[in-house]
Structures are given as structure tokens and as C-alpha cells.
Amino acid sequence: EDKVVQSPLSLVVHEGDTVTLNCSYEVTNFRSLLWYKQEKKAPTFLFMLTSSGIEKKSGRLSSILDKKELFSILNITATQTGDSAVYLCAVKKGTGTASKLTFGTGTRLQVTL
Amino acid sequence: EAGVAQSPRYKIIEKRQSVAFWCNPISGHATLYWYQQILGQGPKLLIQFQNNGVVDDSQLPKDRFSAERLKGVDSTLKIQPAKLEDSAVYLCASSPTGVETQYFGPGTRLLVL
Numbered sequence: 001e002d003k004v005v006q007s008p009l010s011l012v013v014h015e016g017d018t019v020t021l022n023c024s025y026e027v028t029n030f031r032s033l034l035w036y037k038q039e040k041k042a043p044t045f046l047f048m049l050t051s052s053g054i055e056k057k058s059g060r061l062s063s064i065l066d067k068k069e070l071f072s073i074l075n076i077t078a079t080q081t082g083d084s085a086v087y088l089c090a091v092k093k094g095t096g097t098a099s100k101l102t103f104g105t106g107t108r109l110q111v112t113l
Numbered sequence: 114e115a116g117v118a119q120s121p122r123y124k125i126i127e128k129r130q131s132v133a134f135w136c137n138p139i140s141g142h143a144t145l146y147w148y149q150q151i152l153g154q155g156p157k158l159l160i161q162f163q164n165n166g167v168v169d170d171s172q173l174p175k176d177r178f179s180a181e182r183l184k185g186v187d188s189t190l191k192i193q194p195a196k197l198e199d200s201a202v203y204l205c206a207s208s209p210t211g212v213e214t215q216y217f218g219p220g221t222r223l224l225v226l
Contacts, residue, residue, distance in 0.1 A: 004155070034213060041202055041220035042117075043156070048213050088155050092212055097144065097163045099211045103155025 002027045006089050006104035013111055017079050021107045023089030024071040031095065033065055033072050036088040038106065043088055046074070079111045115139065117218030119205050125224045131193035134221045138186070138207030144168075145182055146215060147190050148204040156204055162188060195225045 003026045013019055023033065032050040036043035047056045049065035049072060056063050060079075065072045076083055086108050090101040118137040126132050138145050143164050148156035159178065161169040164185035173180070177196070182188040192199055202222050208215040 032213060041222070042204065042217040044217075090155070096211065097161075097168050099213075100158055100161065100169060101156075101212045103157070105153065105155050 002091070002093070002102045004089055004091050004102050004104035006087075006107050008107060009105065010108045011110070013079055013109070015079060015081060015111055015113055017111075018075065018077045019079060019109060021074040021076075021087050021089075021109070022071065023074070023104055025089075025091045025102075025104075026070065027091045027093050027102060029093045030067070031092045031099065034090045034092065034101065035063055035072075035074050036090065038086040038088055039084075046087075076109075079109075081111050081113065084109060084111045117205055117207050117216055119203075119218040119221055121221055122219065123222050123224075125226065126195055127226050128197055129194040131191065132195055132223065133189050133191045134203050134205075134223075136188045136190070136205030136207075136218060138188070138205070139209075139216055142207035142209050142216075143185070144208040144211070144215070145188050146206040146208070146212075147180055147188070148206065150202045150204055150220070151198075152201070159190070192223075195223075197225050199223060200225045 007022045035046040047063045052067040063074045086106040088106045089104040145162045147159045150156040162182040180190045202220040204220045205218040206215040
């Protein structure tokens with residue numbers, strides 16, 4: 001059975017801190033790993049990672065994938081209160097119209113003043 | 114560009130009642146997904162449509178859940194009869210290509226009492 005495990009489940013930090021969120025997976029027919037931010041209801045796309053060792057970066061957020069060890073990390077530097085959200089990791093398997101995502105349970109991040 | 118629309122936004126029903134959710138995807142998006150997100154968990158795919166055909170409904174509890182996408186545009190998801198464990202947020206997403214380019218709607222929060 002496919003598994004996507006995120007850690008920690010929950011995290012509280014002070015504004016300005018740096019955080020690292022983890023995602024490990026066991027999925028057959030792996031294609032890529034995606035990160036989403038979910039503030040209220042609709043997840044919004046952050047990154048898609050397909051190749052090992054290549055960092056994706058967007059502002060204060062960055063992510064990297066290790067296909068040998070089957071995990072990914074999402075880093076947020078200089079956190080702000082607006083970063084408070086649930087961060088979801090999802091793994092894509094299959095191709096074309098048969099492709100599907102398996103989501104982890106998410107990491108709930110709270111950034112306090 | 115208008116996003117994915119869903120209605121209602123909230124619904125409270127008693128167990129054994131029936132309920133229906135509606136989704137209008139982004140114009141031109143051939144693929145439509147329905148996800149169930151139980152509190153504290155990641156979204157779980159219930160059913161995927163390609164135009165008006167079903168691609169994957171392997172995790173849809175077919176004894177009580179049904180979905181259709183007539184004319185390959187709007188979609189409805191129905192639960193009949195509802196159980197307490199159906200309390201969740203039901204997310205609709207649409208994509209022009211594959212899962213990696215899907216856009217999520219605001220979701221419908223269902224509470225079954």
C-alpha cells in the first residue's frame with residue numbers, strides 16, 4: 001500500500017524562525033512529489049519535484065527531493081504569520097490521465113509574533 | 114480567469130439523510146477530481162473524470178456515494194444515506210492536463226449529526 005508520511009504533525013514557531021518540514025514516501029511507480037499550502041480549504045500549489053538533488057526555490061520557501069532515500073524537505077526561512085497553514089506533501093504515480101496523487105496527513109505550522 | 118466553483122459551502126445533515134454537492138470546473142479543463150478530506154488528514158481521491166467518463170473510482174464507496182459529470186462540464190457528488198464518518202470537507206479540483214496542474218475549489222464542509 002502506498003504511504004506518504006509527514007513530520008512533524010504540528011509545529012509552533014516564532015516569527016523569523018526557520019522551519020524544516022519532512023515528507024517520506026513509499027509509492028510504486030513514483031513520478032514526482034508535490035508540496036501544497038492549505039490555509040483554509042483549498043490547497044494551493046507550491047512546488048513539484050521530479051529529480052533528486054535539485055532545489056526548487058520561491059522567495060523564502062525552498063524544497064529538495066532525495067529519490068534514493070525516498071524523502072523531501074520543505075524549508076521556510078524568516079517565517080511570517082502569513083506562513084501559518086497546513087503544508088501537504090503529495091506523491092504522483094502513474095502517467096497521463098491515469099496519474100493520481102497520494103497525500104500525506106500534512107504538517108500544521110503556526111507562526112506566532 | 115474564474116476558479117473552480119463549489120456549492121454549498123457548508124451543509125449540516127442528520128445521518129441517513131441524503132446530500133448532494135455541485136462543482137463547476139475551470140472552463141476548458143477536461144479532468145475533474147473529487148476528494149474527501151477528513152479533519153486532520155490529507156485529501157483522498159474519491160473519483161476522477163476525464164470529460165464525462167470515469168477514469169478512477171476505486172476509492173469511492175459505491176454503496177452510498179455516486180457521482181456524475183454530464184456533458185463533461187459540471188459535476189455532482191451525492192451521498193445517500195450519509196453516515197457520521199462522512200463528515201469531512203469535499204474538495205473538487207480540475208485540470209487541463211494531469212494531477213500536477215490541478216486547481217482546487219473552496220470545498221464543501223459537511224457535518225453529519
